[in-house]
Amino acid sequence: MTSMTSLHADRLLPADLGTRDIARRLHAATAGLPIISPHGHVPPQWLAEDTAFRDPTSLLISPDHYVFRLLHAQGVPLADLGVGGVPLDEQGARRAWRLFCENWSAFRGTSSRFWLESVLSDVFGLSQRPSAESADALYDAISAALATPEFRPRALAERFGISVLATTDDPTDSLEHHRALAEDPGFATRVAPTFRPDRYLEPARADFAELVAALGRAADVDTSTYAGYLAALEDRRRFFKAHGGVSTDHSHVDVVTLTLDPAEAQRIYAKALTGKASATEATAFRRHMLMEMARMATEDGLVMTLHPGVHRDHHTPTADRFGPDTGHDIPVAVEFTRALQPLLERYGTAEGFQLILFTLDESVFSREIAPLAGFYPSVYAGAPWWFLDAPEAVRRYRGAVTETAGFHRTSGFIDDTRAFLSIPARHDMSRRLDAAYLAQLVAEHRLDEDEALETAVELVTTIPSRAFKL
Amino acid sequence: MTSMTSLHADRLLPADLGTRDIARRLHAATAGLPIISPHGHVPPQWLAEDTAFRDPTSLLISPDHYVFRLLHAQGVPLADLGVGGVPLDEQGARRAWRLFCENWSAFRGTSSRFWLESVLSDVFGLSQRPSAESADALYDAISAALATPEFRPRALAERFGISVLATTDDPTDSLEHHRALAEDPGFATRVAPTFRPDRYLEPARADFAELVAALGRAADVDTSTYAGYLAALEDRRRFFKAHGGVSTDHSHVDVVTLTLDPAEAQRIYAKALTGKASATEATAFRRHMLMEMARMATEDGLVMTLHPGVHRDHHTPTADRFGPDTGHDIPVAVEFTRALQPLLERYGTAEGFQLILFTLDESVFSREIAPLAGFYPSVYAGAPWWFLDAPEAVRRYRGAVTETAGFHRTSGFIDDTRAFLSIPARHDMSRRLDAAYLAQLVAEHRLDEDEALETAVELVTTIPSRAFKL
Amino acid sequence: MTSMTSLHADRLLPADLGTRDIARRLHAATAGLPIISPHGHVPPQWLAEDTAFRDPTSLLISPDHYVFRLLHAQGVPLADLGVGGVPLDEQGARRAWRLFCENWSAFRGTSSRFWLESVLSDVFGLSQRPSAESADALYDAISAALATPEFRPRALAERFGISVLATTDDPTDSLEHHRALAEDPGFATRVAPTFRPDRYLEPARADFAELVAALGRAADVDTSTYAGYLAALEDRRRFFKAHGGVSTDHSHVDVVTLTLDPAEAQRIYAKALTGKASATEATAFRRHMLMEMARMATEDGLVMTLHPGVHRDHHTPTADRFGPDTGHDIPVAVEFTRALQPLLERYGTAEGFQLILFTLDESVFSREIAPLAGFYPSVYAGAPWWFLDAPEAVRRYRGAVTETAGFHRTSGFIDDTRAFLSIPARHDMSRRLDAAYLAQLVAEHRLDEDEALETAVELVTTIPSRAFKL
Known part of the structure; x- marks a missing residue:
């Protein structure tokens, strides 16, 4: 029903095929190396306590100002997205997720689009493009994953290298x-x-x-x-x-x-x-x-x-x-x-x-x-x-x-x-x-x-x- | 005698052939759509009164500051180009047009070059490159066109979509x-x-x-x-x-x-x-x-x-x-x-x-x-x-x-x-x-x-x- | 032993092959034309007196702030590079040259890299990549060339066109x-x-x-x-x-x-x-x-x-x-x-x-x-x-x-x-x-x-x- 998306192996590499070949070889040499992240804002408590993430919205939307600012610019009130600290209840979180999926086209060409698509595809293994039609299925799939031990913060840190x-x-x-x-x-x-x-x-x-x-x-x-x-x-x-x-x-x-x-x-x-x-x-x-x-x-x-x-x-x-x-x-x-x-x-x-x-x-x-x-x-x-x-x-x-x-x-x-x-x-x-x-x-x-x-x-x-x- | 120019179907599309193919398909979807021009400076009187344009110079040079500024930088006095309101007489207009054509190379790489070339080719159907040699022929061809009903402002607005x-x-x-x-x-x-x-x-x-x-x-x-x-x-x-x-x-x-x-x-x-x-x-x-x-x-x-x-x-x-x-x-x-x-x-x-x-x-x-x-x-x-x-x-x-x-x-x-x-x-x-x-x-x-x-x-x-x- | 480098005929030309072909033809038309240098800082005394250059370091490193500034940023003291007027003695000059060669990788992607590579290759005919291993050989080869009449300032000016x-x-x-x-x-x-x-x-x-x-x-x-x-x-x-x-x-x-x-x-x-x-x-x-x-x-x-x-x-x-x-x-x-x-x-x-x-x-x-x-x-x-x-x-x-x-x-x-x-x-x-x-x-x-x-x-x-x- 909704369109599908999947991450291409050559994404962000040069369009010119000769240059792309070189870039592929260079990327192959670094793709598997550990991640050094010397400046960021992840709460250490997440890792120390290793508690499961609550729901897709409080994980991916409410704390990400890149995402909610662009939805706000599209006319979505910040309160509807759980911004500002107090997490939304299940119904509110699901509704916020729908608002996000309905506005997926607003992210075309942005860096958030690239990151979100990677998260959906690489972290959760989802291939449906976000939309009004796919919103609930995506929400449910992410929720189910978050309930498993593999999606606890420490397990992810290890998986991410x-x-x-x-x-x-x-x-x-x-x-x-x-x-x-x-x-x-x-x-x-x-x-x-x-x-x-x-x-x-x-x-x-x-x-x-x-x-x-x-x-x-x-x-x-x-x-x-x-x-x-x-x-x-x-x-x-x-x-x-x-x-x-x-x-x-x-x-x-x-x-x-x-x-x-x-x-x-x-x-x-x-x-x-x-x-x-x-x-x-x-x-x-x-x-x-x-x-x-x-x-x-x-x-x-x-x-x-x-x-x-x-x-x-x-x-x-x-x-x-x-x-x-x-x-x-x-x-x-x-x-x-x-x-x-x-x-x-x-x-x-x-x-x-x-x-x-x-x-x-x-x-x-x-x-x-x-x-x-x-x-x-x-x-x-x-x-x-x-x-x-x-x-x-x-x-x-x-x-x-x-x-x-x-x-x-x-x-x-x-x-x-x-x-x-x-x-x-x-x-x-x-x-x-x-x-x-x-x-x-x-x-x-x-x-x-x-x-x-x-x-x-x-x-x-x-x-x-x-x-x-x- | 003078070189010829003609507008290529792929102009401004990416040089890389794979990317160009995509761009062609995208451009084809919009090329025929009506023009929405929500900010500009066309005098409404032109359309209301629908009077014929006077001559090539007063249409394309004297009122276009992109064009006459670059000619001025090349040493052409603004007065010779009919700048400032009072249109040139036939002799002056033709002389101004010649000055413009003689300085055609000054526009290489500029946006005016692209627009002027499009106007000559797409609007008037002319394929001679402007030069000292082609100036008079171009002037005459444009003048002749402007005298026809098809080149009145309203007809053009309709033709332009x-x-x-x-x-x-x-x-x-x-x-x-x-x-x-x-x-x-x-x-x-x-x-x-x-x-x-x-x-x-x-x-x-x-x-x-x-x-x-x-x-x-x-x-x-x-x-x-x-x-x-x-x-x-x-x-x-x-x-x-x-x-x-x-x-x-x-x-x-x-x-x-x-x-x-x-x-x-x-x-x-x-x-x-x-x-x-x-x-x-x-x-x-x-x-x-x-x-x-x-x-x-x-x-x-x-x-x-x-x-x-x-x-x-x-x-x-x-x-x-x-x-x-x-x-x-x-x-x-x-x-x-x-x-x-x-x-x-x-x-x-x-x-x-x-x-x-x-x-x-x-x-x-x-x-x-x-x-x-x-x-x-x-x-x-x-x-x-x-x-x-x-x-x-x-x-x-x-x-x-x-x-x-x-x-x-x-x-x-x-x-x-x-x-x-x-x-x-x-x-x-x-x-x-x-x-x-x-x-x-x-x-x-x-x-x-x-x-x-x-x-x-x-x-x-x-x-x-x-x-x-x- | 050390890697070799050589200057490609197509360097700096566009990667896209169709565009590169055009660029080659354009470059061919100018490659042999004389050099007009209407602003620069070469001491006229060099040409007037036509004295031989002293050594590789005082020629290529000590007076070139592009080069020594980046070495300084890498932690090399300016005094070790002969900066500031008084030329280094033979031992110091050779040591400075070694420091330069050992830090060759610091110049990757810079304009100095392009110029230095061209000087080594086109002016001196050297094809070894600078490194700790190649430093002495390069120094000796350049020194030997500088002692010949062909490398006096006037001869070079003529050779450079x-x-x-x-x-x-x-x-x-x-x-x-x-x-x-x-x-x-x-x-x-x-x-x-x-x-x-x-x-x-x-x-x-x-x-x-x-x-x-x-x-x-x-x-x-x-x-x-x-x-x-x-x-x-x-x-x-x-x-x-x-x-x-x-x-x-x-x-x-x-x-x-x-x-x-x-x-x-x-x-x-x-x-x-x-x-x-x-x-x-x-x-x-x-x-x-x-x-x-x-x-x-x-x-x-x-x-x-x-x-x-x-x-x-x-x-x-x-x-x-x-x-x-x-x-x-x-x-x-x-x-x-x-x-x-x-x-x-x-x-x-x-x-x-x-x-x-x-x-x-x-x-x-x-x-x-x-x-x-x-x-x-x-x-x-x-x-x-x-x-x-x-x-x-x-x-x-x-x-x-x-x-x-x-x-x-x-x-x-x-x-x-x-x-x-x-x-x-x-x-x-x-x-x-x-x-x-x-x-x-x-x-x-x-x-x-x-x-x-x-x-x-x-x-x-x-x-x-x-x-x-x-």
């Missing part, structure tokens, strides 16, 4: 799940926490005083002074490192860096605790603290990753009702060259310091990121991120970065995802696209095939391992 | 031509006016008081007060809607929006009428009025289109001598995310509100426009506009927008042209490029061919109809 | 080498100086007073007054022109232009001589002087080239130790439309005035540069520059510029290089890429092959000759 999975965690987190997983000899995936201190570095927040108090409690340090605040941050970074953490992640609206003199930093910090820091002071302090994060990185060796340039919570009514990360974070232009000059002047050639630059503003790839990564031994060009994590954007990224910085100055792929089941599809997408890109270089006689083959393998092994110190 | 043609009109326009055309049972094309209020929203203009007085006369409302001014705008919008209008168009240098409190808006308006509003006040008022236009749109249902980011009249001496739209409007960078946040916060999810975003700054397609269109049900990513309305730019547009927003959140093609005879060539170009883009998705196994076929048809039928409420 | 080679020179330069070369009947290459006055136009420099004093001495004019300063600049421009100069080159951080009234210019100049001009005054003066350079260009006819948008000496510790041009000049965003409006308003249509716009910010190609070059008879879109001088960036440049400005409004290729031996490889790269681009237009039936052939030839003959008034 995930060797490293980094999570993103609050500095005050107890990391109990990471500890439990590390101590479990029966679970092979290395689950590494990532230190994400953004809100503790933003004195403009109304809850700043509470946040740093909580930070102090976590570190068992008095954060009522600037010195205590720094000590608490240093302590928590060490704690993360002791629990397998390899990197810190920073996502402010810009990456401007500067150094306040200690007395001035102390003064603003004290003022911020009373909620009286001006906007200018708060911004200066945050920029100073980004520099301090780099300083700490040179001491504890954690890799620093920057994900700037997002206007968060663009639609306030939606944020108020459904909370953060509900599909209306919208990119803005970002600047790296001048912003990072103070930081790189000081730490750019420091032993062991590593800084990975991500962006949602493609114009900086060739203009700023590749030139920086092509000079500073500390700087890596981060993989295409978020809205740019899609076939043509990935192609543009390689085209913009490689000619100036080569392959060794890039970070390797990150999936940055909460959508656990899509992790293999995302890495497969990246491997196919890198095979396609390298095949093009070979076809145009810019690279020999043995070099391309070696590079394809490095891109999923030594390159991410080195960039993230794994 | 234009089902909808939107014009761009001043708010004070009587819309008499639109009324005449609507009442004529013998003319099938729906000619819709578009409300273009830019200059009535810019208190920095020297003639602002005169303009709003004229607006008041047109609406029969006293515009000496701010309330009257708003009422007059609302009245004229209703008038346009009653005459078949579906959209309003706005082309200011930026799209920043804000809300003034009514007393402040009133104060600036009063000051502006005396010519005393400061630059800052005038800008704030315009930004406030863009918000008011959105408010009115939620009330009367007219679709709002934004065409920002042009530095008009870059070369003042040319503007002074030849008037506006004489080839030296130059794009500047533009910002949407922050600029439109106040407007979208308020109206972004309002029932029936629709906002189509165009740009000449390609960097915002993937960074801002696609993310906005992929969340807000009101926002559509407008088709490539003006300098970007060319094969490779269109390809970049699809590549930048689709992966985040799909096809359904785009507006469908607009031709935005005064060059009436090029309308079929422009839409054909777009259809070929969409076929090529979709064929690529099929060839890379990202989309099934039946889906691509359906999408190709939607892109010239339901997608523009929905975006422009046709 | 360089008909015009522009250098970049200080306004106070005696141009003795240029004079010697011009007077030598045995040397066919025209070596043209380029007037590069940047530092004489920047009153913010600490050494501004010394600089303009030196300028005065060179011109034999008293530069203690603003009038004398202008006269000295005019004099030196005439001197350059008398010695075969055709252009002036300007590389400030932005291209904003403005006109100070003469009294104000005089006032700032006087203040600047005492080192007391404020940052604002210094910037205003520089922008005013860019306008003055245009004024002088309308008088003496020298072509004006702009290379803006670089943050020079990003890493101060490296600049302090190794000097300028040591690999850490990083691009920033740049703006042309508004910045150049005052200049183009005044001189944009002036008889004989020519302005070539280069950029490292790709976003301005389609948005600003092509629209400007497509209207102003004086403006040319400069070829892809520096980090953008690489296969895919060149492809993006043509894709961004051609549809608006065609081919005739572009400058033709510039190599902008100090790396003398790579000049043929760079021009060959450009010719291959233009052949590929034009072949694509032919394959997509946007251009007839005879037109493409004519254009390919023009791009390396009449187009650069006209843009640079050669």
